[in-house]
Every structure is written in structure tokens, then in C-alpha cells.
Amino acid sequence: MSRREDFRAGLAATAPVMVGVVPFALVAGAAAVGAGLSVLQAVALSTVVFAGASQLAMIELLGGDGALLVVVGTALIINSRLVMYSASLAPHFIEEDSRWRALIAYILTDQAFALAVTRYAEGMEGVTRKRWYFLGTAAPLWGIWQVCTAVGAVAGAQVPAWLPLRFAVPLTFLALLVPAAAQNRATVTAAVVGGGVATAGVALPFNLGLLAGALAGVAAGTLVAVWAGVDTPAEVPE
Amino acid sequence: MTAPDATVWAAVALAGVGTYALRASFLFLFEYLGTVPTRVETALGMVPAAVLSALVVPALLAPEGTVFVVGNTRLVAGAAAALVAWYTERILATIVVGLAVLVGLGFL
Numbered sequence: 001m002s003r004r005e006d007f008r009a010g011l012a013a014t015a016p017v018m019v020g021v022v023p024f025a026l027v028a029g030a031a032a033v034g035a036g037l038s039v040l041q042a043v044a045l046s047t048v049v050f051a052g053a054s055q056l057a058m059i060e061l062l063g064g065d066g067a068l069l070v071v072v073g074t075a076l077i078i079n080s081r082l083v084m085y086s087a088s089l090a091p092h093f094i095e096e097d098s099r100w101r102a103l104i105a106y107i108l109t110d111q112a113f114a115l116a117v118t119r120y121a122e123g124m125e126g127v128t129r130k131r132w133y134f135l136g137t138a139a140p141l142w143g144i145w146q147v148c149t150a151v152g153a154v155a156g157a158q159v160p161a162w163l164p165l166r167f168a169v170p171l172t173f174l175a176l177l178v179p180a181a182a183q184n185r186a187t188v189t190a191a192v193v194g195g196g197v198a199t200a201g202v203a204l205p206f207n208l209g210l211l212a213g214a215l216a217g218v219a220a221g222t223l224v225a226v227w228a229g230v231d232t233p234a235e236v237p238e
Numbered sequence: 239m240t241a242p243d244a245t246v247w248a249a250v251a252l253a254g255v256g257t258y259a260l261r262a263s264f265l266f267l268f269e270y271l272g273t274v275p276t277r278v279e280t281a282l283g284m285v286p287a288a289v290l291s292a293l294v295v296p297a298l299l300a301p302e303g304t305v306f307v308v309g310n311t312r313l314v315a316g317a318a319a320a321l322v323a324w325y326t327e328r329i330l331a332t333i334v335v336g337l338a339v340l341v342g343l344g345f346l
Contacts, residue, residue, distance in 0.1 A: 016329035036240030058249060065239045075253040081289055082260040082282055088282045090268035098266070101335065105262035110293070114286055164340055167312065168333050170297035171319050175332035177290035178323035186280075187287040194288035195295030202300045208273030210292050217288025222281040 003132045010136020013119065017111045017146050020172030021052075025145045028055050029152025035063025046146055050106070052169075054078040081214055086115040089134075092120055095127045104134060112138035114176045128175035185228055190221025315340035 032042035037059065045055050054075040061071045079101075093101055115137045117132075119157035124130055126229055194217020201209025241249070298316035299305050307313060319336030326332070 016333070019330055019333055038267040040244075041246050044247075044250050049257050050254075051257055052287055054253065054257065058253060062241045062246055062249060065241045068245050068252070069329075071241075071245075071249040072252045072256065075249075076256045079257045079260050082257065083263050084282070084289065086261055087264035087268075087278075088285055089281070089297075090264040093265060094268055099254045099259050101265045102262070105265050106258065108261045110289075114290065117286060141311075159298065162341065162344065164337065164344075167315070167337060167340055170294050170316070171333045172329060173290050173293045173297075173315060174319055174336070175323045177294050178320060179327055180286040182324070183287075187284060190284040190287040191291035193323065195291035197294035199296045199299050199305060202296045202303060202305070209296065209337060213292030214285075214289045216290060218281055218284045221284030221288060222277070225280045225284070226277065236261040 003128065004133035006129050007136035010115070010119075010133040010138075011140055012136075013115045014111065014137040014140055016175075017115065017172055018141065020168040021111070021141060021144055022148050022168075024052050024169045025148030026152035028052055028059070030155070031056060031152075032059045032149075033153045035059045037062065037201035039150075039153045043146075043150050046149040049075065050142065050145065051079050053083070053107070053147070066186075076209065077211065079087055080211060081110075082108060084214070084218075085110070088113065088117050092116075092130050093127060096131060104131070104138070107135075107138040107142045109138060109141055111141055111172065111176070114180065118176075118180065169211035184225075186221045186225035189224040190217040193217045311343040313341055314343060 028046065029042055032045060032055075033039060039046070045058065049055055049058070057074050057078055058071050061074060062185070086105065089104070093104060096104070112134065116134045119133060120130060124133065156161040177191065181187050194213045196213070198209045198213025201212045203209070204212070240246075254340045294316070298313050299307070301310070301312045302328070318339045319332045322328070322335045323332040
């Protein structure tokens with residue numbers, strides 16, 4: 001496989017995911033301007049922070065004249081899940097050049113992480129192949145995010161009210177969740193506990209329910225994996 | 239009342255640097271830690287199922303911040319989309335069916 005083929009395989013995997021990203025990005029751009037940020041600030045938020053859920057939270061807080069520490073702290077708490085993604089990807093890129101790793105870190109998202117680790121689990125050898133597959137999934141998402149937040153900031157929300165496009169975001173995560181959870185008893189446990197705890201903690205401030213659910217799900221799934229002896233990753237469905 | 243310009247720019251810069259550090263963390267620290275213990279690898283294998291579920295389930299069960307089941311159209315749409323995801327494993331089909339069911343229920 002050439003670099004181009006691996007990049008294109010990543011692009012093919014990410015193409016449907018972009019459908020869920022477009023409305024999210026349009027909303028993030030429109031919401032920033034709606035909250036009183038300039039178009040330049042809205043675009044800067046997308047390029048510098050580049051993490052949708054935290055951007056929306058920051059916009060809401062800044063729009064209400066929130067204190068700097070609260071705005072930044074909230075964003076970092078929401079984004080702390082990226083540490084888990086970084087740890088998941090790290091073994092695959094241990095032999096990677098640090099400049100490539102710097103780029104991979106910048107464009108790392110929920111979607112790119114999920115697509116890449118799923119593909120690596122199916123079997124993909126060599127850091128070069130993994131790099132180009134990752135770039136194929138992540139770089140187009142970065143591009144579409146920048147373009148669509150800018151369009152959203154300039155044009156405002158022009159989406160017809162009857163089309164709940166923002167719902168495409170959880171649906172995207174759902175489509176990735178089903179095969180990730182269905183691998184074995186341990187992953188089912190991780191999903192049930194993760195979703196249950198996050199829902200129980202939905203009223204917690206600063207999106208702490210998401211973090212609590214994620215950590216509880218990982219802990220419960222790991223316990224079941226160790227107890228049931230399913231340490232080796234099961235096959236990921238096509 | 240929007241925060242002053244200086245606060246907005248400082249927030250963008252600090253959140254940007256912090257978020258980059260979170261993303262880069264293990265990608266750069268890993269080489270100093272050597273190979274991954276099996277248990278850590280097992281735990282990392284649970285991350286997608288746990289995190290994705292923690293993102294999805296509250297969005298379906300408690301779209302407005304409190305859990306409700308009766309009359310929750312997002313829950314019905316999500317259940318239909320989950321079935322599509324299960325049988326087809328296609329992201330686009332999952333999104334289209336989920337949105338279509340939600341819009342359809344809105345017109346009932």
C-alpha cells in the first residue's frame with residue numbers, strides 16, 4: 001500500500017463522519033458570533049483550540065462575561081478525555097518522528113481517534129501506514145471544521161428550524177459506539193457503565209458527568225476483561 | 239454582556255495551549271515509559287466504548303439536562319439509529335435514519 005492509498009482509505013472512512021461535523025461546526029461558528037465574539041475571534045477559537053464541545057462551552061461562558069479561569073478550566077476539563085486518546089495512539093506512534101507526532105497531536109479529535117484505533121485493531125503494520133491513515137481521517141476533519149465554523153460565523157444560523165442538524169453529532173458517536181461496544185463482554189460493560197454514570201451525572205457542573213462516566217466505564221470494562229480473561233482485543237467487525 | 243476582548247483572546251490562547259498539551263501528552267511521554275503493560279493496554283481498549291457511550295447516552299436520555307423517557311423523541315430516534323448501526327455498520331445510514339425519525343416524530 002502506498003502512502004496515498006492509506007491516506008485515501010482514511011479519507012473514505014472519515015467521509016460519512018463529516019456529515020455529522022458540518023452542522024456542529026456551523027453551529028459553533030454561528031454561536032460564537034451570536035454570543036458577541038468577532039468573526040476573527042470565532043475563527044481563532046476553531047484553529048487554536050479545535051475541539052467542538054469545549055468551544056461551545058467557552059462561547060457560552062464568554063457570552064455571559066465569564067471569568068477567564070472558569071472559561072479555560074471548563075474547556076480543559078471537557079478536553080481532558082483527549083489524554084486517553086493520546087495514550088491510546090501513543091503505542092502506534094512510538095517510533096514516529098517528533099514533528100509528525102506534533103502534527104498528529106494538533107489534529108487529534110474524537111472521530112479521528114475512534115476511526116484510527118478501530119482500523120489499527122483490524123491489523124495495520126508500520127508507523128508510516130498508520131501515520132498516513134491517521135492523516136487521512138484527521139486532516140479532512142480539521143479542514144471541514146475550519147471552513148464550516150468560518151461559514152457559520154459569517155452567515156449565522158441559516159439552517160431551517162425543522163431540521164435538527166445538531167442531532168447528527170450524537171448520531172455520529174452512536175454509529176461509532178455500536179461496533180466499539182459489541183466486541184466482547186468487557187466492552188459492553190464499559191459502554192453500559194460509561195453511559196449510565198455519565199447520564200446519572202448529567203446535572204454536574206463543567207461537564208464532569210462525561211469525565212466520570214468515561215473513567216467509570218474504563219474501570220468497569222477493565223475489571224471484567226481481567227476477570228473474564230479477555231485481555232486480548234477481540235476482532236472488530238467490518 | 240460579552241467578556242472584554244482581552245479576556246476572549248486570553249481564553250483562546252490559554253485553552254489552545256492547554257488543549258494541545260492534553261493531546262500531545264502521551265504521544266510525547268510514551269517513549270520515556272517504555273512498552274505498555276498488558277493491563278494498561280486492556281484499559282485503553284475500553285476507552286472508545288466508555289467515552290463514546292458517555293457522550294451518546296446522556297444526549298439521548300437527557301437532551302435538555304434531565305432524564306426523561308416518555309415522549310422523548312430523541313431516545314426513539316436514537317434507538318432506531320442504533321438498530322441501523324448494528325445491522326449495517328454504516329455511519330451515514332445511521333445519521334440519516336436517526337434524523338429522519340426525529341423529524342418524522344416532530345411532525346406527528
